[in-house]
Amino acid sequence: MTKIPLRALLKIAESDRRSDGIFDLACTDENDNHFIVEMQYGEAPYFVQRMKFYALHKFNAMVKRGKFDYGTLTKIYCVAILANDIFHFPQFHSAANLRNEQGELIDDQLTFITVELDKFTLQEVDCQTDLQKLIYTMKTIHTVTQQTQFPKFWDEEWLKVAIDELDSRKMTPDEKASLEILIARNAEAVRAEGRKIKEAREAENLAVKKETVINALSMGLSVEQSAKLANVSIDFVLSVQQQLTGE
Template identity: 85%
Template sequence: MMRTLYTDNQIFIPIISDYGFKITFGNEGHTLFLRKALQAFIKSDIPIKEIQFDKNTFEGITQDGRSGIFDLACTDEAGNHFIVEMQYGEAPDFVQRMKFYALHKFNAMVKKGKFDYGLLTKIYCIAILANNILPYPQFHTLANLRNEQGELFDEQLTFITIELDKFTIQASDCQTDLEKLIYTMKTYSSYSIP
């Protein structure tokens, strides 16, 4: 079911709108919000000190290959790549789209000739979805490649899904930076000036 994003009495642009997302997360002049948000999304205690914005468009690898545009692409000071996508509408196959984006970035990191695969940095593919797509009850899902016993096999590619509809925590109960961020993203446009 598609929801209405804007109402006549709103005074702030929703962060989860296309424009709100790009202006909030993609502010190249002031990256503190983005750095803190990425740190919260990946649940890392290590601060991200610098962000370099990357080209957010890419060409297909083959003549018939699909091109694409990331909502946001950036790299931190350690060389870790972040792809962030905001999806307001229905997205039943979004996991496949996340894999497409992450694997395209992975392919672009591997160079011709003698190449040391041990030098590959991490890729975090982050999807912020207004609707639910996963069968899990939690609003934040972090996924890596695991074996049949559920043990970590590789963490070079990390897929993070935030499903806003599943987030029901009230402001007074928000404890972590992630909870505070998601609460703000969901409620910011409903604030009013007294």
């Protein structure tokens, strides 16, 4: 059975977003509750802000459709599956609502659910909840080649359905070709994203050093002292000095 690795799916989602949408997947259940799913492979320093934008965009659309009748609003679940970590706490799964300073629930109409895959380290025997079984499956399904390696919980009907959806053998030749093209295209996209992140960090570091030099010079320090304080070259300080004087 040929399975598609979850990280490959994350990469595809990252590089092949629909031109008419702002997130990876949107759906509703039988009670008209809305689910927004976003998958993120690379670094995401402002991911929380992006998730709020998605949820509030959907919230505003719901309000307008209901002619501003807040009593008719159904729930919105904003689900994020992230390859990397974005939160400082150790839990791989989090669910957030509007709460007060004591942690008491104020409103659960908007729920933000986050899964950070790098934090999930449970082994098969440790997986007890449906969520743990699902994340374990998502992280390991592409590594299993023999049926004897299947965890016992893969016999559960709901997981059978999910696993069957990942079977690439059922793809047509065109679908398989499209998958390979997307993965190849995304490899370069990920490298490009890495370069952009590196350049952004270098620019930020340069801006900090420039600000340090400006402050040092304004305090009357010499060019040499300013260079030592900012850990830059004398030529860098002279360049900043020329910009300040307009020479």
